[in-house]
C-alpha cells in the first residue's frame with residue numbers, strides 16, 4: 001500500500017506526462033551538473049544581454065499577440081490576461097537574472113529551493129541553489145519564480161506577498177508552520193497544516209471567545225475565523241452556509257470540522273444544552289463505527305459526511321443533521337498490511353465485560369478472520385478505554401441498553417460470520433458445504449443475527465433463481481455455488497450487514513439531534529480528497545469523481561469569471577465522461593450489471609467504444625509507467641483528472657457497484673428474529689440510506705439505488721445512489737454561501753515539525769490552490785495595508801516624508817513614482833496591486849542611493865505640488881462657497897417675495913371678488929337714481945329707498 005504522495009510523484013514524472021496532461025508535464029525537473037547552456041566563449045555582459053534579449057523577445061511576442069486581438073471576443077479575454085501574466089513573469093525573471101536576484105527553482109524533494117540564475121538556454125534556465133551543498137538545477141522557464149526580497153518573512157494572508165505564485169505560497173506556509181502558525185489565508189480560503197501536536201492555546205476557551213463576531217483578517221488566521229464568518233454571513237444574508245473542508249487522508253479534515261462544531265456550539269449554542277452536547281458526542285460514536293487505522297492516519301474516517309448545524313430565528317443552535325457518503329466496504333473483510341478493520345470490532349473484543357463477552361462468544365481479535373489480515377494492535381490506540389467512550393456516546397445519544405446489546409450482537413455476528421469456511425464435500429464434485437470446524441461460527445453468527453443456521457448455510461452455498469422456460473418465467477430453481485462463490489456470498493452478507501448497521505447508527509444520531517424551527521444551517525463537508533495508489537479500484541474512482549464535482553464547484557464559486565476559460569479547457573469533460581447518460585462510465589457499468597452474465601472486460605471495452613477519442617480517457621498501455629502498461633485494454637482505463645491521471649483496474653467494478661445480496665440471503669435477513677437486523681434490511685421503512693426529517697421521523701432516501709429483478713439479476717446500483725446523493729449535495733452547496741478550508745498533511749511520518757516540501761506542493765496543486773493563485777492574477781491579487789506599507793518604507797525616506805499619515809504617505813509614493821492608475825487601487829485600509837506591480841513598486845524604492853535621492857526629490861516636489869494644488873483647490877472651494885452663499889441669499893429673497901405674494905392673493909382674493917360684485921351693484925343703483933328722478937308719483941319715497949339701498953351697499957363695502 002504505497003501512499004498517495006509516493007504514487008503521485010511517480011505518476012507526475014512519468015505517467016501523467018506520458019498522457020499529456022499539460023500542467024503536470026511541465027513539472028518535470030532535472031538535476032544537472034553541467035556548466036551552462038550558452039556558448040562558453042560568451043562574456044558575462046554578452047550573456048546578460050542575451051538573457052535580456054530572449055526574455056524581451058518573449059514579452060514582445062506576447063504583446064504582439066495581444067495587439068492583434070485588439071478587441072477580443074469575450075472568450076479571448078482570459079487568453080489576453082494570460083499573455084499579460086506571462087509577460088510579467090518573463091520580465092520579472094529577466095530583472096532577477098540581471099540583478100542576480102534570488103529565484104525559486106523547483107526541487108524534487110523540497111518543492112522549491114532558493115537559487116540564482118547562472119545561465120539561460122532556449123528552453124531552460126540554469127539555477128544554482130543558495131544552500132549548501134550547492135545544487136545546479138535546470139528548469140523550464142515557466143517553472144521558475146522570482147523570490148520575495150525578504151524570503152524569511154511570513155505573512156498571514158498570502159496575498160500580501162509581492163510575488164504571488166506556488167513557490168512563494170509554499171515558502172510562506174513553511175515559515176509559518178515552523179513558528180506553529182498552522183493557518184494561512186489565500187484571500188478568503190484558509191490553508192490549515194496539520195501540526196501533529198497540540199499547539200498551546202490554539203483552541204482554548206479564551207481563543208474561542210476572542211474570535212466571536214470578528215471580521216476575517218482582523219485576527220490571526222484561524223479555523224474559528226472561518227466559522228465566525230459563516231455564522232455572520234448566515235445571519236446577515238439570512239442564508240445557509242457551507243464550509244468545505246478538503247485534503248488527503250490524515251491532513252486534519254475531521255479535526256478541523258470538530259473545531260468548527262465546538263466553536264459554533266460554544267459561542268452560539270443555548271449554553272451547553274443537550275443538543276450541543278450531542279452534536280459534539282456524535283463524533284466518537286460515528287468514528288467508532290466508521291473510522292479505522294490506516295497507514296496514513298490512525299483514526300481515518302472511511303466515509304464522507306456533510307454535517308449541518310441548524311439555527312433558530314434567534315440564530316442559536318437548535319439541532320443537527322448528518323448525511324454520509326461511501327462507507328468503505330471492502331475493509332470489513334480485508335485490510336492492507338499495517339491497517340485495521342473498523343475500530344468497533346477491536347474495541348468490542350477488548351472492552352466488553354465478561355457477561356457480554358460470553359453472550360457474544362467473543363475471543364481475541366486474532367481468532368477472527370476479518371481482523372487477522374491487518375494490524376491487530378496499535379500502541380497509540382486504547383481499545384478498552386475507547387469502548388467505554390463509544391458505549392457512553394450511545395447512551396448520551398439516547399440508545400437504550402437493549403438497543404446497544406442488539407448493535408453489539410450484529411457487530412459480533414459479522415465477526416463470527418467471517419470465520420465460516422467452506423469445503424468441497426466428498427460426495428459430488430463441485431458441491432460445497434461448511435467445514436465441520438467452522439460450524440460453531442456459523443451457529444453463533446446465525447444466533448447473533450437472528451437467523452436459522454440451516455437456512456443461513458443453505459443461502460451461503462446456493463442461490464435461487466427463476467428458470468426461464470421458452471421465454472416465459474418459470475419456477476424457482478436453487479443453484480449450487482462454487483467454493484469461491486460461497487466465500488464471496490459470505491463476505492457480501494458481512495459487508496451488507498455492517499454497512500447497513502452504519503447507516504442505522506447515523507440514523508439514530510440524526511434522531512437524537514432533531515431540529516425544530518430551523519431558519520438556516522451551517523454545513524461542514526468533510527470528504528476524502530483526490531487519491532490514487534498503485535492499484536486503484538471502484539472506491540478511488542468514486543472518490544475522485546466526487547472530487548471532480550467539488551473542484552468544479554470550487555471553480556464556479558472562487559473563480560467565477562474564469563468559467564469560460566475552464567469550459568474552453570474542458571475541465572467539465574471529465575465529469576461528463578463519468579456521469580453522462582448513454583456513454584458515461586456509471587451508466588455503462590449499470591447497463592453491464594443488469595445483464596445475466598455481466599463481464600468487467602466487456603464493460604471496460606464498452607467504455608472505450610462509447611467514448612472514442614475522449615480527451616480525458618486513455619489506454620493504460622500508452623502510459624509510461626510499466627505497471628500500467630502491463631494492463632490489457634479490457635482490464636482497466638486511465639482517466640485524466642484535474643489533479644492528474646489515474647489508472648483504474650476494473651476487475652471488481654461490477655461487484656463493488658452492486659449493493660444487492662443473493663435473493664435467498666436477503667430473504668433470510670429480512671425474516672430475522674432480531675428486530676434490529678430486520679429493520680436494517682427493511683428498505684420500505686427506511687433501512688438503507690434512510691434519512692430523518694426535521695421532526696425526527698424516518699424518511700426514505702431520495703434517488704436511492706435502483707433495484708432490478710430477482711435472483712441472479714438482483715442489482716442495486718451503488719453508483720446511481722452515490723450520483724444522486726452527490727447531485728443533492730451539489731444542489732445544497734449551490735444554494736448556500738461557501739467557505740473553503742484546504743487541509744495539508746506536512747509529512748507521511750505523521751510527526752510534528754517536519755515539512756516535506758515536495759509533498760506539500762503537490763497537495764497545494766491537487767487542491768487547486770496553485771491555480772487559484774494563477775487565476776487571481778487576473779485581478780488585483782497582491783494587497784497590503786497602508787500601515788504595513790508605511791512601516792516597510794518609512795525608514796528609507798527622510799523625516800519630512802515619513803511623518804505623513806500612512807494613507808497620504810502611500811498615495812504620495814504612488815503618484816510620485818508615476819505608477820499607472822490601472823496598476824493599483826486604493827481601498828479603505830489597503831492598497832491593491834495588479835500582478836507584479838507590488839514588486840515593481842518595491843524595486844523602485846529599493847534602488848541605489850542615487851536613485852533614492854532622485855526619488856526623494858521627486859516625492860518632495862510632488863508633495864509641494866500636491867500641497868499647492870490642495871491649497872489652490874481649498875481657496876477655490878471657499879470662493880465657490882462664498883458665491884454660492886450670496887446666490888442662495890438672493891434666491892431666498894425671491895422665494896420669500898413670491899411666497900408672500902401668493903399667501904396674500906390667497907388670503908384677499910375672496911374679498912376683492914366680493915367688492916367687485918358689490919361695486920357693480922352700486923353702479924346699477926346709481927343708474928336707478930336717474931330713473932327715479934324722472935318719476936312723477938312717489939318720487940321722494942322711491943328716491944329715499946334707493947338712497948337707503950346705496951347707504952347699505954356703502955356699508956357693505958366698508959365692512960368688506
Ligand SMILES: Nc1ncnc2c1ncn2[C@@H]1O[C@H](COP(=O)(O)OP(=O)(O)OP(=O)(O)O)[C@@H](O)[C@H]1O
Nearest residue numbers: 194196197249250251252253254255297299300301
Ligand atoms: N489541529 C490539529 N492539532 C493537532 N493535531 C491534529 C490537528 N489536526 C489533525 N491532527 C492530528 O492528525 C490526525 C489526523 O487528523 P484527521 O483524522 O482529522 O485527518 P483526516 O484528514 O480527517 O483524515 P481521513 O481522511 O483519513 O479521515 C488526528 O488524529 C490528530 O492526531
